[in-house]
Amino acid sequence: MSAKPLVLENVVKRFGEFSAVDDLSFSVNKGEIFGFLGPNGAGKTTTLRMILDIIAPTSGRIDILGSLSAIPVRHRIGYLPEERGLYRKMRAADTIAYFASLRGVPGKIARARAEALLKRFGLGEFARTKNESLSKGMAQKVQLLATIAHEPEFLILDEPFTGLDPINQSTLEALIAELKSQGRTIIFSTHTMQHAERLCDRFLILAKGKKRFEGTLEKARASFPPRLIIRTRDSVDPISRAPGVLRIEATPAREGEDASYVVELARGVDPNTVLRAAFDAGMHLSRFEHTNASLHDIFVAIVGGAGETSPEPSREEAA
Numbered sequence: 001m002s003a004k005p006l007v008l009e010n011v012v013k014r015f016g017e018f019s020a021v022d023d024l025s026f027s028v029n030k031g032e033i034f035g036f037l038g039p040n041g042a043g044k045t046t047t048l049r050m051i052l053d054i055i056a057p058t059s060g061r062i063d064i065l066g067s068l069s070a071i072p073v074r075h076r077i078g079y080l081p082e083e084r085g086l087y088r089k090m091r092a093a094d095t096i097a098y099f100a101s102l103r104g105v106p107g108k109i110a111r112a113r114a115e116a117l118l119k120r121f122g123l124g125e126f127a128r129t130k131n132e133s134l135s136k137g138m139a140q141k142v143q144l145l146a147t148i149a150h151e152p153e154f155l156i157l158d159e160p161f162t163g164l165d166p167i168n169q170s171t172l173e174a175l176i177a178e179l180k181s182q183g184r185t186i187i188f189s190t191h192t193m194q195h196a197e198r199l200c201d202r203f204l205i206l207a208k209g210k211k212r213f214e215g216t217l218e219k220a221r222a223s224f225p226p227r228l229i230i231r232t233r234d235s236v237d238p239i240s241r242a243p244g245v246l247r248i249e250a251t252p253a254r255e256g257e258d259a260s261y262v263v264e265l266a267r268g269v270d271p272n273t274v275l276r277a278a279f280d281a282g283m284h285l286s287r288f289e290h291t292n293a294s295l296h297d298i299f300v301a302i303v304g305g306a307g308e309t310s311p312e313p314s315r316e317e318a319a
Helices: 046-051 071-076 092-102 107-120 136-148 166-181 193-199 217-222 269-282 297-306
Strands: 006-015 020-027 034-036 059-064 078-081 154-157 185-190 202-205 209-214 226-232 247-250 258-263 285-291
Touching: 006 046, 020 046, 020 209, 034 166, 034 193, 046 059, 046 154, 046 217, 071 078, 092 107, 092 136, 092 285, 107 136, 136 154, 136 166, 166 185, 166 193, 185 193, 185 247, 202 297, 209 217, 209 297, 217 297, 226 269, 258 269, 258 285, 269 285
Parallel strands: 034 185, 034 202, 078 154, 154 185
Antiparallel strands: 006 020, 006 059, 202 209, 226 258, 226 285, 247 258
């Protein structure tokens, strides 16, 4: 068995002739936040369901917390599914306590944790409110708290930010960061790059069921050329002739502002070379900024046309 909390080796999942996941291998390190990224229909949810032993892989090996099945170690795992759902008539605190008790937490302790979690995350006054009376954001908070109430060491969150307003998204980001600081291992799937860029130690990009990248943001950026953002009212021809400039692309600018451009450089080129060429030509620059590719840029470049995917099977089809 692996010392890592999660290892997938050559995992394949087919539904008839459709390959939802194709020869997928990756691992997650203990105590890290691992982003599972990809467009809709890339195979993310199917993979998470295989990790949890909700559906079986067609072939390949999955090792989670030292077990070849999640079932014997399920009390050590917390899972927030993409398809949310709470018992409508159950009260918020009862819901959290109930799910904690299903994972082996004694009743009194489960109840105390439920009350404490609701109070901490701004829902203390709604502890005895029925789930059907909660707002969508509140209900999602309750479901998330039910996911962590048994204090799992490994968390799987499937699109956890969907449907949350910016304030609650920030609250969730802070909670995920805090759970990591406590030594928890967290894997979450998303197609929103801003959250992954801020939170993830490493990430995997999946498209059409295939792994396209696995590693750190720094590793991903190293494979992309450095860029400059410039604004000028002059022609950019002098810059285009500077050594190491690969291409210049115009970008939208507000009315009344100087024209804006992205300048891509060859690796190893000193941006001051471009700045010197602009000054030598007498160009007026209102902005000159050296920037790295964002995770959004990297994602778009890696996925490209692979974003056009077949939809993943529904829960009924996957059963």
